[in-house]
Amino acid sequence: MIYVYIAFFALIIAYFTARYGKTAEEEIRQTIWRFLGIETGCLAVQLLTGRWLLTGFGVAAGLWLIYLTLNNPGDYTDSMTGLFDKQYFDKWIGEKIYRKDSFHLLAVDACNMKQLNRIYGTSAGDQLLIQLAKGIQEITGSLQVFRVTGxxxxxxxxxxxxxxxxxxxIREFLKKPFHIGKENVTLHAAICGIMNAEKMEKEDILLAYIEYMGSLSQNTEETVLIQSDSRLLEGFRYEQEVEHFLRKAVEEDLFEVYYQPVYSIKKQSFITLEALSRLKHPTLGMIPPDVFIGIAEKQGLISEVGKLQLRRVCCFIKEHEYIMQNIWNVKFNLSPSELMKPGYSRVLIGIIQEYGLNPAYFQFEITETVATEYSESFCTAIEDFAEAGIHMCLDDFGSGYANLNAVLRIPFSAVKMDRSLLMNVCTDKQAALFYHSIVMTMQHMGYKVIAEGAETEEEVKLLEKWGVDMIQGYYFSKPLDKKKLLEKIS
Structure with a gap:
């Protein structure tokens, strides 16, 4: 009898290992040991009593246990959609890569779920995800569908x-409306495809590549298809190298600060500076700020970068405090994650006080996105800055997120017009009228208006005509290192 069991179990293990990989194999092995435990117990009772024939019961109980194991993934199933979860994907795909099996991967990311949740509620959003999961599974007819994140x-x-x-x-499926009660809604998704995905060699790198591809379609207003190619792979590897270097840069403080002077039309001179982070890789050269700042935010390092940069700015001002006789303030950018972190505002104020500087030397800039995302920590930070004498500037106004309500709720002293608003103002009367009307409205409300991105004499003349307070752009100066800045403003 024991040989029959061994042969039976060997066949089970071989089949499920071939079909589902080591994850299934391990579960089956554990179940078989439980099976043998039940059967051994029944056999022992039968030998002791000599009357109760329990081996048949043991076989039945063991087979029932195996059935439950095969039909109830348990810990590896997403409770909402019924699909396998990320934990199972990691184990299962790792086994496929280990065996060098060839496979192809499709990722579907519902990009506008945050907006839909806000409009219809999270319960309705969950129903949309269930519909999406069901649709993908029906299209593929595959058990190999996973829900890896929300x-x-x-x-x-x-x-x-x-x-x-x-x-x-899947692309055609996403063109059709989804249903929330009697409402029809459209899901905007990023469909990311990787052929011969086993070449990525590791499951964590594969997932990072998918995340990178998905990030290229942020803020999309339609479903887009992003297919892996050599250009995308090169961009991903570049970002991976930057990500690796960033931790070293934080540990060793390898960042630099450049300063872009801002010109006053009324005073005909530079009256303020914007501090800008720069990072140079030993072989890649200068890394674009939006790249390393985005990675720092993703890695949770942005607050450390912010503190390092503020210390550099404080040190520069302390060493050349005489320039503050003509410079009103130095503008310093804050990220959303910094402002949302409880107590971080006090840390920044403490750094300024540590250098014995007047907090009024600083003006903290926040973007439109931050201005519209209120929280208790954010409001506390704004109050802390105001109490310390630090002014606030709204950056990138007009880039598509904020509205006047956001501006009115925060005590800004200046508003910086996004450079995109300057496009075509010299050739398009409607664009010029729109820009001029915003300038007049902001000034009427008591804000200083800074025009960002001016590069031509024609643009500067228009801005002067409209009465803009300050201009920041390449027409007057690019961002400069400390030495060149002092030569420029002296």
């Missing part, structure tokens, strides 16, 4: 023809 799904396909068919059908 709004993201992965599909693993073994053949190229299945991959192309699923890609096209």
């Amino acid at each position: 709004n993201s799904f992965l599909v693993v396909l073994d053949s190229l023809s299945d991959y192309e068919k699923a890609r096209d059908e």
